[in-house]
Amino acid sequence: MKNNNEKIDKIDFEDLALEVIDMLGVALYFAGVKPHNIEKAIDIYLQELDKPDEETSYGQKEIIKVIEGLKTKYKTLFRDDRISSKNPA
Numbered sequence: 001m002k003n004n005n006e007k008i009d010k011i012d013f014e015d016l017a018l019e020v021i022d023m024l025g026v027a028l029y030f031a032g033v034k035p036h037n038i039e040k041a042i043d044i045y046l047q048e049l050d051k052p053d054e055e056t057s058y059g060q061k062e063i064i065k066v067i068e069g070l071k072t073k074y075k076t077l078f079r080d081d082r083i084s085s086k087n088p089a
Contacts, residue, residue, distance in 0.1 A: 031067050032078040041077050044070060 024045065025038045033041045048066050049058075056062070071078055 027063075028067065028070075031071070032081075034077060034079055037077040041070060041074070044074060044077075 021042060024042055028038055028041045028045070029035065045066060048069060
């Protein structure tokens with residue numbers, strides 16, 4: 001029985017991971033990433049996550065900081081019509 005539960009847990013974890021990646025794609029789209037660059041932006045985002053210290057907390061503020069960093073480092077991935085969240089509307 002344990003083997004079946006492990007399979008179910010693994011499937012649930014994989015499904016959840018795919019949903020999180022999809023939500024990241026949506027967040028990047030609303031941050032201004034061009035639709036055809038979303039997959040590339042996700043890959044770069046994940047690479048950027050590997051850079052900070054593993055003991056650093058990771059929450060909404062850190063996610064926003066990484067996306068803002070992408071806007072600075074990889075401007076060509078983003079549409080020109082987006083206003084940075086640092087600039088008042």
